[in-house]
Amino acid sequence: MIERTLSIIKPDAVARGLIGEILKRCEAAGLKIVAAKLLHLSAEQAGAFYAVHKERPFFASLTEYMCSGPILVSVLEGEAAISKNREIMGATDPAKAAPGTIRRDWGKDVEKNAVHGSDAPQTAQWEIVFFFKPDEIHSR
8 A cells, every 4th residue: 555654864864964875775675755954943843743741751862852953854755664664674773774775874772763654544644744734745
């Protein structure tokens, strides 16, 4: 089934010049980039996006980190895009991620793990709408 998922290249990965390498892996896996934009989150935007984690002990550091520099948000489209993207990303903890995954290769720790990706269809739908208007997404 063709799906869409949100992908975020996090501030540390953007700062290290990894946008092209990360997007290349997505495309090599058969995912199409149908929308993308570089932006700098405000504290309010980061708080709203990660509101599901508001009661978690890492919420403050996560939102502060996500505001620390530019991010690249994109919509990826393809067969089983959500699970495929999660496979490419690897486990949240880079030390536990499989060899050859984005997080294993470029993640520093659980927070600075280079990328974020939607974890379910409902999450993907909400996350995509958070960053993109319908006319900003273009199927190829």
